[in-house]
């Protein structure tokens with residue numbers, strides 16, 4: 001109803017704007033007075049976490065993309081190898097699992113059949129299962145050995161937005177907690193990184209305020225036959241997520257690729273004027289992404305780059321630049337996904353789509 005939308009025309013737009021608060025809530029009270037991360041809900045003891053030698057992340061759709069983002073943080077900070085897998089694949093495979101394997105099952109609803117089955121499959125093989133969910137007491141949380149809740153509040157729109165960014169934040173805390181318990185980071189380093197996470201809500205507000213320009217960009221996108229999203233490192237899951245968001249609510253054909261894969265096939269799709277959206281924030285792969293932007297530009301693409309404030313070099317290569325504030329390299333996904341959500345939203349509205357309830361989709365997939 002209109003009252004529930006609190007003045008917003010769609011739940012999706014309301015939920016996009018709720019993200020800073022949702023992240024702040026998700027990060028709230030995760031430390032003790034000494035600044036050490038405490039995740040009491042996890043109920044794992046330090047020894048379990050120290051002996052863990054492998055992490056699998058299982059999830060579907062947007063939650064799977066949050067897992068792909070988290071892989072970088074967990075490997076970098078906690079020093080454990082992470083595999084991220086689509087739940088409907090994992091459940092029918094014979095993954096090598098032991099009591100030292102941690103399986104992180106991510107589901108906003110906690111009711112996605114394939115993710116629940118993947119968690120059960122892991123438990124059958126004696127792996128330890130941690131659920132990341134937004135719904136207290138949901139089926140997945142009851143199947144798991146431990147739960148870490150996102151505190152996004154109810155997400156009504158079929159297209160997931162605040163669940164995604166809160167999952168990334170919760171997984172960031174989990175990565176730092178693993179690093180702390182495994183003594184991979186000094187306590188001060190953990191505190192610094194957590195403080196950086198806590199600064200995100202304010203920075204997200206800044207990005208969300210700059211929305212006007214995105215509505216114009218979306219007009220261009222809405223006229224396209226095909227939209228390509230590219231990125232590298234933790235920009236890859238954001239490219240995948242940008243494409244998923246656009247296709248599910250606007251019905252435009254969109255795909256995301258690791259930018260280094262372009263020459264292995266996808267660049268054949270580029271022709272004059274076709275839109276490409278590139279995640280090109282600062283970091284160790286920045287110059288590589290800039291080269292990929294030049295490659296698609298040379299073939300006539302119209303490039304929109306999502307870049308770090310102050311990066312004037314990108315402007316020389318891209319047709320349009322959307323700036324986000326500078327943050328630690330591992331934290332960019334929470335900021336860079338925001339303009340992509342907005343572009344998808346505006347394109348869907350321009351095309352007259354049913355934004356909150358797109359055709360053929362259900363909010364929660366409780367069948368196979």
Ligand code: AGP
Pocket residue numbers: 060061062063106107108109110111112115158159160161245248363364365
């Ligand atoms: C995202 O916009 C989707 N509609 C969808 O991919 C969703 O993320 C997926 O179905 C997983 O849902 P869950 O997190 O509730 O398990």
